[in-house]
Amino acid sequence: MIFPISLRKIEGRHSGKRTPFRLQSCLSYLYFDGSTSNAHARPKGWDWTEPGEGSLRHFRGGRMKLIDHDVCGNQRSREGLLTGSPLVSRLSHSPWGKRPEKKDTGTRTRHWHSSCHLRKSLLKLRIMDFLTSTAILPLLFGCVGVFSLLKLLQRMRMRAYLQNAVVVITGATSGLGRECAKVFYAAGAKLVLCGRNREALEELTKELTASQVTKVEMHKPYMVTFDLADPGAIVAATAEILRCFGCVDVLINNAGVSYRGAITDTTMDVDKTVMEINYFGPVALTKALLPSMIKRQRGHIVAISSIQGKISIPFRSAYAASKHATQAFFDCLRAEMEQYEIEVTVISPGYIHTNLSLNALTADGSKYGVMDKTTAQGRRPVEVARDVLAAVGKKKKDVILADLLPSLAIYLRTLAPGLFFSLMASRARKEQKSKNS
Numbered sequence: 314m315i316f317p318i319s320l321r322k323i324e325g326r327h328s329g330k331r332t333p334f335r336l337q338s339c340l341s342y343l344y345f346d347g348s349t350s351n352a353h354a355r356p357k358g359w360d361w362t363e364p365g366e367g368s369l370r371h372f373r374g375g376r377m378k379l380i381d382h383d384v385c386g387n388q389r390s391r392e393g394l395l396t397g398s399p400l401v402s403r404l405s406h407s408p409w410g411k412r413p414e415k416k417d418t419g420t421r422t423r424h425w426h427s428s429c430h431l432r433k434s435l436l437k438l439r440i441m442d443f444l445t446s447t448a449i450l451p452l453l454f455g456c457v458g459v460f461s462l463l464k465l466l467q468r469m470r471m472r473a474y475l476q477n478a479v480v481v482i483t484g485a486t487s488g489l490g491r492e493c494a495k496v497f498y499a500a501g502a503k504l505v506l507c508g509r510n511r512e513a514l515e516e517l518t519k520e521l522t523a524s525q526v527t528k529v530e531m532h533k534p535y536m537v538t539f540d541l542a543d544p545g546a547i548v549a550a551t552a553e554i555l556r557c558f559g560c561v562d563v564l565i566n567n568a569g570v571s572y573r574g575a576i577t578d579t580t581m582d583v584d585k586t587v588m589e590i591n592y593f594g595p596v597a598l599t600k601a602l603l604p605s606m607i608k609r610q611r612g613h614i615v616a617i618s619s620i621q622g623k624i625s626i627p628f629r630s631a632y633a634a635s636k637h638a639t640q641a642f643f644d645c646l647r648a649e650m651e652q653y654e655i656e657v658t659v660i661s662p663g664y665i666h667t668n669l670s671l672n673a674l675t676a677d678g679s680k681y682g683v684m685d686k687t688t689a690q691g692r693r694p695v696e697v698a699r700d701v702l703a704a705v706g707k708k709k710k711d712v713i714l715a716d717l718l719p720s721l722a723i724y725l726r727t728l729a730p731g732l733f734f735s736l737m738a739s740r741a742r743k744e745q746k747s748k749n750s
């Protein structure tokens with residue numbers, strides 16, 4: 314007979330004591346609830362003890378005694394030894410009495426039948442218990458094995474996808490772009506590094522080629538310098554990019570600029586510049602590279618957006634608008650490119666410890682030049698870069714790389730917009746107040 318028992322409860326409060334328990338029946342299992350002080354409660358719905366009142370009288374050092382009465386009113390008891398795992402313990406016990414003799418009353422026979430019935434159901438239980446104890450472990454190991462195998466396959470597929478792939482990274486001179494260059498290079502990608510600052514690109518190239526640490530074959534990166542805010546430069550740069558390795562497998566639109574300012578103070582030029590760099594530039598570069606990808610029926614476009622591509626926070630109007638536009642454009646692109654087997658991944662990070670706030674534009678177009686606390690406390694760019702690598706390798710479509718609060722804020726914006734807007738308004742009031750004081 315099997316008694317699944319919560320060992321935790323027993324050990325916690327009652328071990329070694331003479332303690333009353335309430336017995337409760339659930340299906341044919343017997344549970345006892347150590348938290349109650351009910352001494353002689355009748356086991357609810359438990360027909361096994363029907364002839365009398367059963368109660369658990371004794372429990373000491375792993376032994377327990379169950380006492381009830383037979384039909385003639387004689388007290389009878391069973392003793393059990395508590396064994397088994399902490400999750401499910403068993404009470405092995407001396408079985409109940411024998412078949413009633415002919416002289417027994419009808420009641421006694423009825424109880425004997427009910428006892429038989431109980432034995433049958435307990436046999437079923439024992440079989441079930443045997444099956445679970447013999448099946449659960451192999452099943453568990455099986456699941457872990459399959460999971461590990463799938464992970465291994467995924468890693469191998471990822472490696473094969475990125476090794477020797479031509480990867481173009483914009484904004485490779487600094488922050489996230491720079492770290493992306495390092496992790497994609499280490500994965501064996503053929504890099505085309507883009508930025509405005511040639512010296513910074515050269516320095517990065519030197520650093521990369523000096524670090525031959527991985528087993529995979531490394532390829533010397535190319536550099537292409539252009540300004541994303543200059544549409545003419547983008548056309549010329551595209552031709553140069555395509556000449557580097559003859560094709561592009563992955564384009565990572567990472568370059569970007571942030572902004573801080575009140576809408577009422579901000580000139581239209583600033584709005585346009587932010588949109589040029591963060592939205593029109595990546596869109597133009599993507600459009601320029603797409604025909605060659607479509608021709609090969611192969612390619613992957615990545616957009617580094619932001620949490621602010623999903624929610625808008627005060628004093629970030631131009632930046633949030635550019636990131637929302639980015640999200641929308643690349644979502645459309647994903648749908649349209651599926652027929653050509655071109656992947657589109659939009660990545661929305663939360664704060665990262667980079668130069669973003671230092672380089673942010675203000676209302677009059679000047680540089681903000683402050684390392685914000687939120688930026689300084691952001692994630693390490695190398696970690697985010699690894700997540701970008703994984704997202705690209707796994708061909709993810711939309712990825713949020715942020716802490717719990719920004720992630721929750723996205724849901725709040727969708728599910729309770731009124732509340733979200735109130736929170737943002739109060740944030741704006743507070744920020745305005747601290748600026749004025």
Ligand SMILES: NC(=O)C1=CN([C@@H]2O[C@H](COP(=O)(O)OP(=O)(O)OC[C@H]3O[C@@H](n4cnc5c(N)ncnc54)[C@H](OP(=O)(O)O)[C@@H]3O)[C@@H](O)[C@H]2O)C=CC1
Binds near residue numbers: 485509569570
């Ligand atoms: N840091 C953060 O908290 C977060 C950042 N992001 C996004 O990550 C991306 C990378 O930013 P991050 O590394 O943080 O910031 P950084 O300021 O460190 O890097 C920005 C990069 O963009 C390049 N860039 C800026 N303007 C232009 C331009 N006109 N033409 C070409 N390249 C340009 C910069 O190159 P140059 O050397 O020429 O200036 C630099 O390489 C951005 O899109 C940003 O929006 C998203 C969420 C959070």
Ligand SMILES: CCCCCCCCCCCCCCCC(=O)OCC(=O)COP(=O)(O)O
Binds near residue numbers: 620687715721722
């Ligand atoms: C169910 C409870 C939900 C509670 C939600 C409360 C709302 C809290 C608002 C949180 C706002 C998070 C903003 C995150 C912004 C962010 O991560 O931006 C990333 C960037 O792009 C950073 O750029 P910036 O120039 O602004 O530094």
